Amino acid sequence: MLSFHAKFSSFGSSVPKKILNNFDLEKIVDTTDEWIRTRTGMFERHIASETEAASDFAHQAAVNAIESSNVKYKDIELIIVATISGDHPFPSTACIVQKKLGLKNIPAFDVSAGCTGFVYALDVARQYVENGIAKHVLVIGVDILTKITNWKDRNTCVLFGDGSGAAIVSRAEASDISRIIDTKIDADGSQGDLLIQQAGGSRMPASHASVDGNLHTVYMEGNRIFKNAIKSMYASSEELLRRNNLSVSDIDWVIPHQANMRIIEGLADKMRVPMSKVIVNIEKYGNTSSATIPIATDEAIRNKKIRRGDIILLTSFGAGLTWGSILARY
Amino acid sequence: MDIEAKVKQIVMDKLGVEEAQVVPAANFIEDLRADSLDTVELVMAFEDEFGLTIPDEDQERLRTVGQAIDYLKEKLG
Ligand SMILES: CC(C)(COP(=O)(O)OP(=O)(O)OC[C@H]1O[C@@H](n2cnc3c(N)ncnc32)[C@H](O)[C@@H]1OP(=O)(O)O)[C@@H](O)C(=O)NCCC(=O)NCCS
Numbered sequence: 001m002l003s004f005h006a007k008f009s010s011f012g013s014s015v016p017k018k019i020l021n022n023f024d025l026e027k028i029v030d031t032t033d034e035w036i037r038t039r040t041g042m043f044e045r046h047i048a049s050e051t052e053a054a055s056d057f058a059h060q061a062a063v064n065a066i067e068s069s070n071v072k073y074k075d076i077e078l079i080i081v082a083t084i085s086g087d088h089p090f091p092s093t094a095c096i097v098q099k100k101l102g103l104k105n106i107p108a109f110d111v112s113a114g115c116t117g118f119v120y121a122l123d124v125a126r127q128y129v130e131n132g133i134a135k136h137v138l139v140i141g142v143d144i145l146t147k148i149t150n151w152k153d154r155n156t157c158v159l160f161g162d163g164s165g166a167a168i169v170s171r172a173e174a175s176d177i178s179r180i181i182d183t184k185i186d187a188d189g190s191q192g193d194l195l196i197q198q199a200g201g202s203r204m205p206a207s208h209a210s211v212d213g214n215l216h217t218v219y220m221e222g223n224r225i226f227k228n229a230i231k232s233m234y235a236s237s238e239e240l241l242r243r244n245n246l247s248v249s250d251i252d253w254v255i256p257h258q259a260n261m262r263i264i265e266g267l268a269d270k271m272r273v274p275m276s277k278v279i280v281n282i283e284k285y286g287n288t289s290s291a292t293i294p295i296a297t298d299e300a301i302r303n304k305k306i307r308r309g310d311i312i313l314l315t316s317f318g319a320g321l322t323w324g325s326i327l328a329r330y
Numbered sequence: 331m332d333i334e335a336k337v338k339q340i341v342m343d344k345l346g347v348e349e350a351q352v353v354p355a356a357n358f359i360e361d362l363r364a365d366s367l368d369t370v371e372l373v374m375a376f377e378d379e380f381g382l383t384i385p386d387e388d389q390e391r392l393r394t395v396g397q398a399i400d401y402l403k404e405k406l407g
Contacts (some may be wrong), residue, residue: 039367224386226370262367266374 006129007178008330009071009136009170011298012064014057015046015163015285022158029154036158041261045161045286048144053087055096057164058142061294062097065138065166073101076168077134079108080125082117082141082290084319085148086110089200097140114195115257115318116185117141117290118165122314122326123183125169132171140166143289148197150217159259160218161286165294177309178329182244184236185324191228194221195319225321229259230266232323233315237271240313240327248273253306257316258282258292267315279305289318306330333380333406337399340375344368354396362395372398380406 021044022033036042048057058081066073079094079101086093094108113120118141125137142164149157172179198204199215210216233256241247254273256264261282268278279300288295293314300306310330317323338352345362358364358372373384373392382405384392392398 039365223366223370226367227374227386230374262371266371270374270378 003132004130005172005176005179006126006169007172007176007180008328009168010065010069011165011167011294011301012061012066012068013163013165013291013295013298014060014064015161015288015295016048016052016057018047018049019044020047025158028151029157031154031158039260039262040159041264041280041282042158042286043283045146045288046163047146048162052144054083054085054093054142054144054164055087055100057144057162058083058093058097058140058166059100061142061164061166062101062138062140064298065168069168071136071168071170073103075136076101076103076138077106078125078128078137079103079106080111080121080137080139081108082111082113082121082139083143084112084114084117084197084289085144086142093142094140113185113187113290113318113322114320115259115287115289115292116316116320116322116324117318118293119183119314119316119324119326120185120322122167122169122180123185123324126180126183129169129171135171137169138166139169140164141290141292141294143291145218145287145289148217150214152214153217155222156218156220159287161288163285163288163291163295165291165296165298167294167297181327181329182240183324183326184240185322186232186236187320187322189320191321192319194225194228194321195219226260226263228321229263229317230270232317232321233257233267233325234270236323236325237313237315240325244327246311246327250311251277251313252310253277253279253300253312255279255293255297255300255312255314257318258285258296259287259317292316301330333402334399336379337376337395337402340379341372341395344372344375352395354394354399356395357393358395359393376402382406
């Protein structure tokens with residue numbers, strides 16, 4: 001039985017300083033600024049340096065989120081990190097972030113759901129809060145995909161950027177208008193081969209052959225994912241609206257995963273949402289995987305686009321395949 | 331509206347081309363200047379309009395306006 005409501009207390013984000021734009025990419029692979037812009041809407045992306053790793057940005061995003069809220073460090077009762085490019089295969093990046101935040105005696109774990117990771121992690125956080133097990137959960141999306149990108153493959157290397165975004169999911173007080181209204185996550189493992197990092201796990205441990213064959217990098221069948229992406233985000237978003245008796249006109253802001261401008265436009269078109277209600281920052285960050293939604297939300301809050309009381313719809317898709325949506329009153 | 335007229339309308343809307351260009355032999359990419367993602371978007375628009383699912387394998391069978399009309403007539407007929 002539902003005992004409490006969960007809400008977003010705050011968001012925060014952090015990206016690497018180094019920026020790579022389309023003209024820089026023209027020098028690395030056989031591509032053009034025009035191709036990248038028209039096919040993806042991207043122009044710049046932030047790239048982690050050799051010495052930077054996921055937990056560095058996850059930690060900073062978490063600090064920014066905490067400092068933007070009334071929540072104190074010691075009030076956090078759970079850390080969930082959504083990532084597919086953590087510091088190490090183990091321990092979890094969540095435990096590394098916990099150490100960096102100086103927090104003890106609370107659980108911390110990672111969630112692996114590709115680019116849908118942040119949405120998955122929010123769904124989990126919501127359960128903890130609604131069931132009364134935790135009052136404040138720190139949820140972080142972080143990916144450093146440029147470190148597992150094949151820089152000779154123009155089909156993929158132009159698409160990704162690095163960064164992290166975080167949210168604090170808290171118990172809503174009775175007087176709060178803010179709350180997570182509903183969440184819906186889904187998966188279809190039968191299509192997992194469309195987007196995969198083949199080597200580095202127990203199926204194909206690191207070997208000279210796996211490194212030489214570039215099997216530790218992102219493999220993607222982009223054009224087959226494109227259609228899936230629009231359909232799946234549409235399906236989970238429509239379901240949330242339907243079962244909460246809301247219509248598209250009730251939504252103030254849609255914050256979609258920033259994988260491709262054309263996917264975002266296709267989704268908006270299918271949902272019949274005007275692009276003026278869709279938060280887009282893909283031209284500045286590229287696809288930061290599980291970090292796109294919290295970075296975009298954080299930016300839109302700081303730019304005073306998203307305000308307290310607005311109805312927001314977050315929606316994402318990614319490796320797995322996975323997809324899902326979150327409906328909330330911010 | 332019949333299938334043919336609906337297909338032509340969708341092609342005009344999605345690709346921003348004139349009715350006179352949307353002849354059966356017109357190839358979406360070569361003649362109507364669609365890019366590879368436009369062709370996927372076109373197929374999705376056909377799916378929505380006609381309420382069917384066009385599998386990825388069949389995408390290749392819809393390269394021209396005429397092929398799209400024939401394909402849809404076959405599936406809906
Ligand atoms: C990746 C994506 C932009 C590619 O667009 P596309 O139109 O499907 O491209 P295709 O793979 O069909 O390739 C079309 C052509 O562009 C070329 N191409 C691919 N990348 C290129 C680049 N960076 N620069 C120039 N040309 C490129 C291909 O080689 C191909 O050329 P060919 O026709 O001569 O063989 C698009 O499929 C996409 O965004 N898919 C979704 C992927 C995604 O979002 N993944 C993340 C999930 S979290």
